[in-house]
Amino acid sequence: MSEIKEKELLLKLKANFGYDSFRLKQQKIIENILAKRDTLVIMPTGGGKSICYQLPALFFKGITIVISPLIALMKDQVDSLRANGISSAYFNSSQLPQEHEQVFDGIAKGVIKLLYVAPESLPLLQNILNQTYVSCIAIDEAHCISSWGHDFRPSYKQLGFLKKSLPDIPIVALTATADRATQEDILNQLAIPHATRFISSFNRENITLEVRSANDRVKQIINFIKDRSNQCGIIYCLSRKTTEQLTEKLKSSNIVAIAYHAGLSFEKRAEAQEAFIKDDVEVVCATIAFGMGIDKSNVRWVIHYNMPKNIEGYYQEIGRSGRDGLPSEALLFHSYADVIQLRKFIENTGNKEVQEAKLERMKQFAEATDCRRKILLNYFGELVEENCNNCDVCKNPPKFFDGTLIAQKALSAIYRLKGKEAMGIVIDVLRGAQNATVIDKNYQLLKTYGVGKEISWRDWQHYLIQLMNQGYCQIAFHLNNALHLTEFSKKVLFEGEKIKLTSPVVIKKEENVVKRIKKERSDNTLFERLRQLRYQISKEEDIAAYLVFSDATLREIEKVRPITDNEFLSISGVGERKLEVYGGEFMEEIKNFLNEKKKKRKDTTLETYKLYTEGLTVEEIAMKRNLKSTTIFSHLSKLYLEGKDINLNKFITPDVLKEIVNAKKVLKGEVALKPYFEFLGEKIPYEQIRIGLTILQKKS
Numbered sequence: 001m002s003e004i005k006e007k008e009l010l011l012k013l014k015a016n017f018g019y020d021s022f023r024l025k026q027q028k029i030i031e032n033i034l035a036k037r038d039t040l041v042i043m044p045t046g047g048g049k050s051i052c053y054q055l056p057a058l059f060f061k062g063i064t065i066v067i068s069p070l071i072a073l074m075k076d077q078v079d080s081l082r083a084n085g086i087s088s089a090y091f092n093s094s095q096l097p098q099e100h101e102q103v104f105d106g107i108a109k110g111v112i113k114l115l116y117v118a119p120e121s122l123p124l125l126q127n128i129l130n131q132t133y134v135s136c137i138a139i140d141e142a143h144c145i146s147s148w149g150h151d152f153r154p155s156y157k158q159l160g161f162l163k164k165s166l167p168d169i170p171i172v173a174l175t176a177t178a179d180r181a182t183q184e185d186i187l188n189q190l191a192i193p194h195a196t197r198f199i200s201s202f203n204r205e206n207i208t209l210e211v212r213s214a215n216d217r218v219k220q221i222i223n224f225i226k227d228r229s230n231q232c233g234i235i236y237c238l239s240r241k242t243t244e245q246l247t248e249k250l251k252s253s254n255i256v257a258i259a260y261h262a263g264l265s266f267e268k269r270a271e272a273q274e275a276f277i278k279d280d281v282e283v284v285c286a287t288i289a290f291g292m293g294i295d296k297s298n299v300r301w302v303i304h305y306n307m308p309k310n311i312e313g314y315y316q317e318i319g320r321s322g323r324d325g326l327p328s329e330a331l332l333f334h335s336y337a338d339v340i341q342l343r344k345f346i347e348n349t350g351n352k353e354v355q356e357a358k359l360e361r362m363k364q365f366a367e368a369t370d371c372r373r374k375i376l377l378n379y380f381g382e383l384v385e386e387n388c389n390n391c392d393v394c395k396n397p398p399k400f401f402d403g404t405l406i407a408q409k410a411l412s413a414i415y416r417l418k419g420k421e422a423m424g425i426v427i428d429v430l431r432g433a434q435n436a437t438v439i440d441k442n443y444q445l446l447k448t449y450g451v452g453k454e455i456s457w458r459d460w461q462h463y464l465i466q467l468m469n470q471g472y473c474q475i476a477f478h479l480n481n482a483l484h485l486t487e488f489s490k491k492v493l494f495e496g497e498k499i500k501l502t503s504p505v506v507i508k509k510e511e512n513v514v515k516r517i518k519k520e521r522s523d524n525t526l527f528e529r530l531r532q533l534r535y536q537i538s539k540e541e542d543i544a545a546y547l548v549f550s551d552a553t554l555r556e557i558e559k560v561r562p563i564t565d566n567e568f569l570s571i572s573g574v575g576e577r578k579l580e581v582y583g584g585e586f587m588e589e590i591k592n593f594l595n596e597k598k599k600k601r602k603d604t605t606l607e608t609y610k611l612y613t614e615g616l617t618v619e620e621i622a623m624k625r626n627l628k629s630t631t632i633f634s635h636l637s638k639l640y641l642e643g644k645d646i647n648l649n650k651f652i653t654p655d656v657l658k659e660i661v662n663a664k665k666v667l668k669g670e671v672a673l674k675p676y677f678e679f680l681g682e683k684i685p686y687e688q689i690r691i692g693l694t695i696l697q698k699k700s
């Protein structure tokens, strides 16, 4: 193939996918594939792996075979390509023989550019799996070939034969799995040891990270969702039962939620997944069984109701949010009960030590007092020194104070309880609680009983966790999770060592940002109308709403308000086919919106005029209409310019008018009010300046 210039790549990227530039290493990867070299692509979820093989496919003569583990995902990808006008198909065991015939036909005629295949269906493709037809083979979710990874699929094992039987065809392996051993294994198993490797940063800047204490988490979750209406999200829970219970609780708070876990029938699961993908439900409460095979780009948030087993899992799960690159949120609830539960699971599995170490790292992440993103990226082997400014710790750095006295009280309570009690009882004793356990065991007689009354239960929990993290006490998991002192505690109890603690974070219920978003979300914003239109079209076409346009594209349409073909095509995410098929309807909606707005503006000005002619003063009109008097003045100015009989001169003295005339001579073409305000020594109010300028404008 002759060399393809950068310009051609960009032209095709825009025409077929609607994007103006490449992300991360996409361009280098694409050039490598076009040069027919084997390629390994490691990119985080949502990084944009698909385009890496989809764009070259449009340049190659024959077809690109894409091997993909999940049938549901194949359909989604094919829908997405077709929405962009790219001819593609899938081939798997769920289809009828006639459908298979059609696929063969399309390949023979050279009309299909990309064919998605499940690995177990490959043998059925024998007669076309040769160099006459195939130009490239992409293996998606390539980590499935490795038994090292977390997601091994036996049917992937046979893929090594591809390189042997088609030595000249480039093989592209793609995955979001970072770990080195798995990467090596992928290349070995696929027999492409010399593949060029492209490893992108795992940072997903657009995802805000937050960890909260799990107290009252259901209430916290309900508030969180209510503050983000019309946004889709996933809540991961540890157990099937929790997913169902939580779903019920959300439903009774009028949140459209659905449960998903491996215990449900195949139909029920498919139904839940479909409803979520198609924006019919806002929230899925799921076990980790949910998510593989979800390419939905407009998942705006992911909540972990329970702590995940390890950082790999956590990162993969939060990675399902914000694939479109727009701001998204990851919220993790941290509870000690979860840690204890997870440790119990680990007890009964193989390689216990590794898993315990991984859980420990997860816990450290949750309890961090340093930038959380740094911790994550360092975990994946990327050394980062800068703080991210997009995690709760960066935004709200912990405030340290002298916690020596608190530490002494806590540690001596543990000491007096002889290391026999778990955190809950330790706190009860500190707070002087009078519950059955305390009384039964006569703990009210201990010297430390009630010495920490003034500190809330929640805050004690927060302090005890910090003391654990600092190594002064620990949980004896094998002894009913009792708290034990460590040898370092002596220093605090007997040697006067000072301790620094952080104050608990108070969750503000409604931050300004949230309020603003909420206001924006009222039904009649342009975005909401575009979203409704998208939903309606997606129903008519029976595809997922985000495949019509992503949230990012809708946001840009909202901002730019395109009303011509050229303007519409300039939007990122709009290619030629989408302009042709959807452009008209969207532009019509924008025009309607603008006209209605204009009309509303006109109506409100006329209302002011009516009251003015009835003889009301500006203040009276403002009061009556519940508007600011500056707004009324701007209405009057507009009416005055339109030639309505309004005497603006009575609102301004000749002297002030003269000053404005002089200012205008200096400021000339200036139309904004602020330069006048400043020029006039910030003495003359804005509305006076507006009136003066309006009078002068009318005169000229």
Ligand code: ADP
Pocket (backbone or CB within 6 Å): 019, 020, 021, 022, 023, 026, 043, 044, 045, 046, 047, 048, 049, 050, 051, 295, 297, 323, 324, 325, 550
């Ligand atoms: P991955 O397979 O790596 O998880 P996808 O291929 O599904 O990610 O891409 C994630 C999202 O990013 C999709 O909505 C895709 O259309 C979008 N995307 C990919 N490349 C670009 C680009 N160059 N510019 C803008 N958006 C892009």
Ligand code: ZN
Pocket (backbone or CB within 6 Å): 370, 371, 372, 373, 374, 387, 388, 389, 390, 391, 392, 393, 394, 395
């Ligand atoms: Zn940070």
